[in-house]
Amino acid sequence: MSMEQDVSVGGQLPVDRKSSRKFAGTGRPSARVGAALSALLFAAAVTVATWWTLRAVRQAFQANLGGSSALDIILLLVAALGLALFVPAVRSLLASNKTKKHLAENSLIEARIASVSAKDQANHTFGYGFVVIVALLFANFILANDLAVGMTFFYFPLMFESFWLILKAFWVNVYIFVIAEVLVLVWGLVVAIARLLPGDAAKPIRTIATVYTDVFRGMPAIISIYLVGFGIPLTGIPILKDFSPEFYAILALTLTYGAYVAEVYRSGIESIHWSQVAGSRSLGFSHFQTLRYVVVPQAVRRIIPPLLNDFIGLQKDTALVNVIGSLDSFNQAKIVASNNFNLSAVTTVAFLFILITIPQARFVDKLIERDHRRTRAG
Amino acid sequence: MAMIEIRNINKHYGSFQVFKGMSLDVEEHQVVCLIGPSGCGKSTLLRTMNGLEPIHSGEICINGDRITGPGVDVNKLRQSVGIVFQSYNLFPHMTVMENVMLAPMKVLGQSKGEAEETAHRLLKRIRLDHKATEYPDRLSGGQQQRVAIARALAMDPSILLLDEITSALDPELVAEVLNIVRELASDGMTMLLATHEMGFAREVASKVCFLCDGVVHEEGPPKQIFGAPIKERTQVFLKNIVEAGRL
Ligand SMILES: Nc1ncnc2c1ncn2[C@@H]1O[C@H](COP(=O)(O)OP(=O)(O)O)[C@@H](O)[C@H]1O
Ligand SMILES: [Mg+2]
Numbered sequence: 001m002s003m004e005q006d007v008s009v010g011g012q013l014p015v016d017r018k019s020s021r022k023f024a025g026t027g028r029p030s031a032r033v034g035a036a037l038s039a040l041l042f043a044a045a046v047t048v049a050t051w052w053t054l055r056a057v058r059q060a061f062q063a064n065l066g067g068s069s070a071l072d073i074i075l076l077l078v079a080a081l082g083l084a085l086f087v088p089a090v091r092s093l094l095a096s097n098k099t100k101k102h103l104a105e106n107s108l109i110e111a112r113i114a115s116v117s118a119k120d121q122a123n124h125t126f127g128y129g130f131v132v133i134v135a136l137l138f139a140n141f142i143l144a145n146d147l148a149v150g151m152t153f154f155y156f157p158l159m160f161e162s163f164w165l166i167l168k169a170f171w172v173n174v175y176i177f178v179i180a181e182v183l184v185l186v187w188g189l190v191v192a193i194a195r196l197l198p199g200d201a202a203k204p205i206r207t208i209a210t211v212y213t214d215v216f217r218g219m220p221a222i223i224s225i226y227l228v229g230f231g232i233p234l235t236g237i238p239i240l241k242d243f244s245p246e247f248y249a250i251l252a253l254t255l256t257y258g259a260y261v262a263e264v265y266r267s268g269i270e271s272i273h274w275s276q277v278a279g280s281r282s283l284g285f286s287h288f289q290t291l292r293y294v295v296v297p298q299a300v301r302r303i304i305p306p307l308l309n310d311f312i313g314l315q316k317d318t319a320l321v322n323v324i325g326s327l328d329s330f331n332q333a334k335i336v337a338s339n340n341f342n343l344s345a346v347t348t349v350a351f352l353f354i355l356i357t358i359p360q361a362r363f364v365d366k367l368i369e370r371d372h373r374r375t376r377a378g
Numbered sequence: 379m380a381m382i383e384i385r386n387i388n389k390h391y392g393s394f395q396v397f398k399g400m401s402l403d404v405e406e407h408q409v410v411c412l413i414g415p416s417g418c419g420k421s422t423l424l425r426t427m428n429g430l431e432p433i434h435s436g437e438i439c440i441n442g443d444r445i446t447g448p449g450v451d452v453n454k455l456r457q458s459v460g461i462v463f464q465s466y467n468l469f470p471h472m473t474v475m476e477n478v479m480l481a482p483m484k485v486l487g488q489s490k491g492e493a494e495e496t497a498h499r500l501l502k503r504i505r506l507d508h509k510a511t512e513y514p515d516r517l518s519g520g521q522q523q524r525v526a527i528a529r530a531l532a533m534d535p536s537i538l539l540l541d542e543i544t545s546a547l548d549p550e551l552v553a554e555v556l557n558i559v560r561e562l563a564s565d566g567m568t569m570l571l572a573t574h575e576m577g578f579a580r581e582v583a584s585k586v587c588f589l590c591d592g593v594v595h596e597e598g599p600p601k602q603i604f605g606a607p608i609k610e611r612t613q614v615f616l617k618n619i620v621e622a623g624r625l
Binding site: 276279281283285286293 | 471
């Protein structure tokens, strides 16, 4: 009975719904002449700038290190590569002409396709050209003041000479962060679980765990390293006072990053929907069994990306241990730098850090992407 | 003495009072259907009986044993009072088989072989033994809900609470779940179910309770509640259901 009523109500509606608006069409496409010509001009300008810069590079090398035919060949190759910028620019112009032709023939669909392609190719020119401009600016910065910048930061002879020394000292950084990461994984979980303890009786424990995370997340890592590394030996506490600077560095970094990682664990655990906890508790699982069998296994996947991000931070912060006199790569590089009035060895350290963090950063990106795909599919 | 006695319970969320001295008896092997407007406390009542929600006064007894108030081992209680939720709440990181086996093994301490045997028997019973190694997200809603029922049954509960277990399902999947419940009813399982499936309630219920305003407003055999409700609120509620084409 109700169904019929609905139909009759629906039957009356179209009278009011009739639209007076006519379909207006989708317009004629632009020929993109402006875009194509700008792309062409832009490519030409960038090419001129490239050649000018390459000439300056050649002169700088000749003045400082002596020229060679190998260098000339490389520079010529780079110059030729720069011409590649004309490929999308010319394509854009061709597509623009094609659009005009189709428009003249009144074949709108073909014209639209060609118009989009003209715009696309022009944008490609601008995009790649922008990258070239950034590279040129960087090259000119290095060349500045008769190559003084380049000599200060990238003096190859010194970099090669000090490389093994720096690499050996970098081992100290690796040693510190590997041990600290293992400790942080355990300590962070302990703190997170303490913060998540249920019930009134556990309130003091929760509070102390909260205070700990607040303190060590708020305190700069360098201060924590300084206080631990200088403070504990000063206190003269037996056993504790006699450790190496690396030990104190590991302790300080574990305390600092333990606070971050505890928060990562906690937010991961709390991100699991409460219905999962209800489902588990309703079967008779205890709080800890629920964490162990239901919540943590699901949380781990979500925890890994932010955890790795924190680890990258920890790895970089191992460079702070020089404040307590540990002979890590940065400290070693500073010694080389002050002996030579040249920072190139420090650049080596920077490269080493970047080198180990990039794969991890890409890995994190991959994990996040995979998770997004999974949630989209689910 | 009734198997389940709910006596004069009160519960509030902040200033909002969900139960205002609600009382209800359920005999063994009865199937009691809880009906009532959305927000009247059907889910809360079931969750209370499973120890998932505390009450503020009154008491609930099962077999004469008080299950509310301090000192009750809720983990123990939940071993004999199973609950199935509207949203299934299956564990997504485990296969169907593992979902059913986990609690018997970890809570009851059954051996893997024992748990496997029970799980296979139950999966056969819900006609999903061919999906044993699938993950829940590969199953339809109806299949997931049947697994959730099997998971609760694996604990061999003496009481089963079902909270609107078909509300999240596409209409064509409702029957396969209700068939399982029907079979459980004829096997004599004591059940309390919150439901909007009035036709089903009429068919399987020993008793229908209309919850409203924090109390059991009217209760009786389905014939009476659906055929000749006495109270006005019940009549209005059922009239709305009829107009929505759900009865
Ligand atoms: N955790 C909560 N906090 C506050 N109010 C709640 C909570 N859970 C339920 N309620 C309220 O209690 C009432 C009963 O809810 P519920 O038992 O889910 O009703 P039903 O299942 O009958 O639709 C509702 O008004 C709801 O808003
Ligand atoms: Mg509900």
